[in-house]
Amino acid sequence: MSLYSAETKRLTKRRFTRLFLLGMTLILLAIAAGMFFVNQKAGPEQIASAKAQSQADYQRAVEQYNQDKTQCQADQGTPNAGRWPTNCEGLYEPTQDDFQYQWNMPPTFDFRENFPNMVTTLAALLALVAFIVGASFVGAEWSSGGMMNLLLWRPQRLKVLGTKLAALLVFFTALTVVFSAVWTGLFVGIAELRGSTDSMTSGAWQSIGLMELRGLALVLVGAAVGFGLASLGRHTAMALGVTIGAVIVFQFGLGTVLSLAKVKFAEAYLIPVWMVAWMDKEIKIEDYNSCDFSSAGGCQPDSLTLTWPMAGGILAGVFVLIVGLAMWTMRSRDIT
Structure with a gap:
């Protein structure tokens, strides 16, 4: 050998x-x-579910924004006004582009x-x-x-x-x-x-x-x-x-x-x-x-x-x- x-x-x-x-x-x-x-x-069902989730998240964000804006306007001229931006300007207003459905897709x-x-x-x-x-x-x-x-x-x-x-x-x-x-x-x-x-x-x-x-x-x-x-x-x-x-x-x-x-x-x-x-x-x-x-x-x-x-x-x-x-x-x- x-x-x-x-x-x-x-x-x-x-x-x-x-x-x-x-x-x-x-x-x-x-x-x-x-x-x-x-x-x-990822198939059609997963894509549809992700889009629905994104839309729901967007709607919740819009509702929260409207609530915050209403509260901010109500607090103007009160001691609570300091909690909000001046004249309620600068509040984050969500847009549809902020909620891409791809972010809710399952890992693939x-x-x-x-x-x-x-x-x-x-x-x-x-x-x-x-x-x-x-x-x-x-x-x-x-x-x-x-x-x-x-x-x-x-x-x-x-x-x-x-x-x-x-x-x-x-x-x-x-x-x-x-x-x-x-x-x-x-x-x-x-x-x-x-x-x-x-x-x-x-x-x-x-x-x-x-x-x-x-x-x-x-x-x-x-x-x-x-x-x-x-x-x-x-x-x-x-x-x-x-x-x-x-x-x-x-x-x-x-x-x-x-x-x-x-x-x-x-x-x-x-x-x-x-x-x-x-x-x-x-x-x-x-x-x-x-x-x-x-x-x-x-x-x-x-x-x-x-x-x-x-x-x-x-x-x-x-x-x-x-x-x-x-x-x-x-x-x-x-x-x-």
């Missing part, structure tokens, strides 16, 4: 891997079930509008699982002594570590492709039963496909970073510890400090913003500290747009840095 086949079998046969994938599958099924039961298909799953959020959800969960499984895959080998035993059989350090990483990345590539296809098909069915797919064009499908490819890249980076950190520390806890530290220091600590210091575009220093920029192609950050609320033109804050090529460059840099350091330490450090 080749080294690659052996590593692939070791990865897929691990109870840890199977349990995590089972847990992720159950979470995804729960999300899909929730979306199915929360939404419903529009595939084109809502499915991108589901793609991001799938990618985030897969990336998390890939990170943990990747860290455990190599970390357990180091902590149990299995890596040293393997190197006695195959004394080619870089080849051994590289093959392990390749097996991990190929496995999660195949897994992500399968899950993405099933996830897409599942939500097409939900949209058909509880919403609509009418707005989907060839361009919209292409956009969904490209988004899923970006999700695949995120999953592979997550797997490689978990694998690389665990290899650097020669223990699964190294990857998990660094991640927890990064979340605490860079997300909560740094975010709080930057916010208190009123740093311009503070969100740009936080990891989730870059993930959103990668998955959604871009994200616009606005600095409201630069607003002049007293100006006649209203608030015109400075803005910064983060794009997917910028986020992709950071992901590629992290991938190369962590994997490169793992390979370098594998070659240079003693195996003990």
